[in-house]
Amino acid sequence: MSSQPSTSSASSTPLSSVPITPQESDLLCTKLHAVYCFDVLAAHFEKRQPVSPPFSTPGQYALFVTWNTDARAHRFGKKSKPALRGCIGTFSPQPLAKGLRQYALVSALEDHRFSPIAATELPHLSVSVSILTPFTPIPDPLAWVPGVHGIHITFPNPRNAHQSLSATYLPEVTPEQGWSREEAILSAIQKAGWRGSVKVGDEVWRSLKVKVYSSQKAGVTWKEYLRWKETGLGLEVKVGKGDETTEDEEEQDDEVI
Numbered sequence: 001m002s003s004q005p006s007t008s009s010a011s012s013t014p015l016s017s018v019p020i021t022p023q024e025s026d027l028l029c030t031k032l033h034a035v036y037c038f039d040v041l042a043a044h045f046e047k048r049q050p051v052s053p054p055f056s057t058p059g060q061y062a063l064f065v066t067w068n069t070d071a072r073a074h075r076f077g078k079k080s081k082p083a084l085r086g087c088i089g090t091f092s093p094q095p096l097a098k099g100l101r102q103y104a105l106v107s108a109l110e111d112h113r114f115s116p117i118a119a120t121e122l123p124h125l126s127v128s129v130s131i132l133t134p135f136t137p138i139p140d141p142l143a144w145v146p147g148v149h150g151i152h153i154t155f156p157n158p159r160n161a162h163q164s165l166s167a168t169y170l171p172e173v174t175p176e177q178g179w180s181r182e183e184a185i186l187s188a189i190q191k192a193g194w195r196g197s198v199k200v201g202d203e204v205w206r207s208l209k210v211k212v213y214s215s216q217k218a219g220v221t222w223k224e225y226l227r228w229k230e231t232g233l234g235l236e237v238k239v240g241k242g243d244e245t246t247e248d249e250e251e252q253d254d255e256v257i
Contacts, residue, residue, distance in 0.1 A: 028057070029131040029216035031224070033096065037065055037104035037127045038225040044105055045119040053097040061096060062132040064089025064170065064255070065103040066219075067117060071124040082126060086111035088254050089130070091152070091168070100129065106254060113256070128219030130170055135211035142181045146174040149212040153188045156207055158196065167192035168255060171215055185210070 032055045043050040068082035088107040090099065104127070109116040117125070135152060138144060144151060150171045157163040167188040174184045182200060185208070189198050198204045220228070 028061075029129055029218045030055070031218050031220050033057075033100060033129040033131070034127050034218050034220040035225050035228045036097075037100055037129060038125075038220065038222070040101050040104040041108050041117070041127075042122065042225075044109075045122070050101065053100075055096070057096045060093035061099070062089070062091045062093050062213075063096065063099050063103065064130040064132070064215075065100065065107040066128045066130070067108050068126050068128075069121060069124045070126070071121065084114075085117060085121075085125065086114055088256050091132070091135075091255055093134075096131070103254075110254075111256060123222050126219055126221045128217055130215045130217045132215045133213050135213050137209070137211050141185050141205065141208050141210045144181065144210075144212045146179070146181060146184065147171060148214060150215060151184065151188060152211045152213065153185065153192065154209045155189070155192070155194075155204060158194070158204060165189075165192035165194055171213075172217070 036050070036053055036055070040050045064087060066087040067085040069085045070080075070082045086107040086109075088111055089103050132150065141153075148171060150169060150173075152166065152168040154164050154166040157165050169184060169188055169191075174181070177184075177187075179187065185205075186198055189204065189208075194204065196204070
């Protein structure tokens with residue numbers, strides 16, 4: 001049996017949360033959502049049930065879970081940006097406890113761009129949660145603000161009128177890549193699967209339907225997750241009504257970022 005990083009606490013005190021600031025307590029998305037995702041993944045490897053969600057967030061939301069790794073920087077002793085290890089979510093609003101529990105694993109184990117995350121990688125991981133606001137249609141593909149808005153595009157496949165193509169970028173992607181709004185839209189068209197040429201104002205461009213959204217994002221490292229288990233505020237809290245779910249809820253389509 002392969003060795004796994006220990007996630008058990010030597011203390012007999014209840015599990016605890018990462019301390020959050022008063023400003024964070026008013027946010028929709030906090031570190032509590034991220035540490036819950038870490039515990040879901042750790043529980044998967046330890047063959048146990050994850051802890052009760054340490055938050056009570058009513059309502060239903062679209063969400064994404066992103067895993068990054070610093071393993072390469074650790075291996076070569078160099079400072080570098082963490083590398084993406086998996087990112088999958090859904091645009092179909094759902095209770096946060098249910099959605100985070102599902103996509104913490106889906107993004108870690110089923111992102112087709114990467115091999116499944118292994119237990120030995122846990123110490124090198126960080127996880128972030130993005131909770132999305134409802135979509136708003138815009139009249140012009142360029143009528144949005146990079147870094148503030150995420151974009152979701154749809155357009156008919158020029159080679160198959162019965163098929164629609166779609167793609168999205170979270171708000172942080174455009175500034176991280178150094179794209180202009182035009183470059184982001186053109187990249188999204190390629191990401192959607194269209195490999196033909198596209199120019200601003202051409203037929204494909206005019207067929208675009210673009211919606212924008214914003215998001216709140218919070219993340220933690222493995223070390224912060226371990227600190228959450230060992231020190232801080234009590235974890236065991238009741239799940240709000242917004243997090244209740246039933247077994248017969250229909251499955252939602254996964255989206256890769």
